[in-house]
Amino acid sequence: MLKNFGYIKVEDDEILPGERLQSADLNEYSWDEFGRKFLGDVVQRGYVTIRDKLNLSMLGHYQKYSGAYYFDAVQRGKQDLWLDIDTIADNFEELHGERKDRFYLQDKLGELASVDVIQKDGDFVRSEKHIYEQVARGTPTA
Structure with a gap:
């Protein structure tokens, strides 16, 4: 190099x-x-x-969108928490100060599910256990 x-x-x-x-x-x-x-x-x-x-430019994007889910799951201490797209949109807006269209979020969450960052079932999302454990270890909760 x-x-x-x-x-x-x-x-x-x-x-x-x-x-x-x-x-x-x-x-x-x-x-x-x-x-x-x-x-x-x-x-x-x-x-x-x-x-x-x-092609690591996607890593920041993964963190930003997965955080809209993991924020809630870790705060509640529930690895198996299922959230709907609208709740994730609310979390994203709270965390990043901008509202994303639900179809746009569906697409981004689908990408995250395809690389095993989250699990997705229709309009609902839940964590991958190993990702949840990593996020929870490094996140202070109230």
Whole structure:
């Protein structure tokens, strides 16, 4: 990855500074500052590359829509709670400040069910046990 981003180059099995390192004025930074900038840049560029290669852009979307269900289930302490689409729409609006059309939510919840994030039966949704347990462990309740 460092080679792809131009930080290093390899010549005759020897690792040398790449264009990005050669163009940086290393005297301008302390070692700590350089380390933070370098690492921050590598992480940012690496994340974008990995996200795009593995199509991980959907992960945020999964969390946003599944949260509209799991919010209620975890607060009530019920892994087997069935909620209807209208209740999930209310939760989504409460959590994100916007109302989503029930057909749009049906579509998103169908996608979540297809990857085993939730279970769906018509207009009703319930948790997947292993997902519920993970969410409940990391969520404070009232």
